[in-house]
Amino acid sequence: QVQLEQSGAEVKKPGASVKVSCKASGYTFSSFNMHWVRQAPGQGLEWMGIVRPSSGNTIYAQTLQDRVTMTRDTSTSTVYMELSSLRSEDTAVYYCAREEDHSYNLDYWGQGTLVTVSS
Amino acid sequence: QSALTQPRSVSGSPGQSVTISCTGTSSDVGVYNYVSWYQQHPGKAPKLMIYDVSKRPSGVPDRFSGSKSGNTASLIISGLQAEDEADYYCCSYAGSPYVFGTGTKVTVL
Numbered sequence: 753q754v755q756l757e758q759s760g761a762e763v764k765k766p767g768a769s770v771k772v773s774c775k776a777s778g779y780t781f782s783s784f785n786m787h788w789v790r791q792a793p794g795q796g797l798e799w800m801g802i803v804r805p806s807s808g809n810t811i812y813a814q815t816l817q818d819r820v821t822m823t824r825d826t827s828t829s830t831v832y833m834e835l836s837s838l839r840s841e842d843t844a845v846y847y848c849a850r851e852e853d854h855s856y857n858l859d860y861w862g863q864g865t866l867v868t869v870s871s
Numbered sequence: 872q873s874a875l876t877q878p879r880s881v882s883g884s885p886g887q888s889v890t891i892s893c894t895g896t897s898s899d900v901g902v903y904n905y906v907s908w909y910q911q912h913p914g915k916a917p918k919l920m921i922y923d924v925s926k927r928p929s930g931v932p933d934r935f936s937g938s939k940s941g942n943t944a945s946l947i948i949s950g951l952q953a954e955d956e957a958d959y960y961c962c963s964y965a966g967s968p969y970v971f972g973t974g975t976k977v978t979v980l
Contacts, residue, residue: 787969789917797911797960811967811968814872847916855922856907856922856923857905857922858917859919859928861918
């Protein structure tokens with residue numbers, strides 16, 4: 753069965769960076785794109801970007817493109833999302849979510865990783 | 872890219888129907904038939920309910936349906952059940968980025 757297992761909760765200070773992982777299993781890793789979506793406490797969903805495991809190509813949301821980096825490791829079927837220069841507004845649950853290439857929908861989601869930015 | 876506009880909340884009694892609107896622009900909802908809908912229960916990850924405007928993934932009850940007219944997409948829940956109480960988000964492909972809706976809380980009275 754398809755599983756997306758994310759790394760554990762993080763607490764970071766303002767200005768630091770955080771790297772969240774998402775390990776995929778139960779399907780052919782390179783055949784599906786991976787999106788990252790975040791949700792601040794009590795707020796809605798915000799699309800952050802996409803990484804294509806087959807090529808490593810990425811597209812980022814304009815509001816985050818200076819601070820976010822998405823990578824993948826095909827040997828371990830894992831994608832990573834790194835966010836730098838953290839601010840209190842980056843406190844959120846971060847989700848990875850799978851997309852079959854060119855399907856334009858997110859059919860499986862990870863369990864979420866809470867990142868707290870606090871001094 | 873601005874968030875798609877959804878009503879903050881809708882409510883209905885068990886067995887009734889509710890409709891959630893999702894209004895975008897001619898750059899997203901209006902031009903692409905790639906609108907999807909996600910259900911999110913408190914503390915849980917979102918779940919895909921509708922894709923490509925009106926298609927249902929396997930396992931999603933047929934009381935959930937979707938449609939689109941112009942720049943506005945809609946999710947219809949017919950025969951409302953207690954377990955349908957949740958937050959619902961629309962999402963549209965917008966050329967390269969994706970954009971989510973503001974979210975709607977569905978309350979079953």
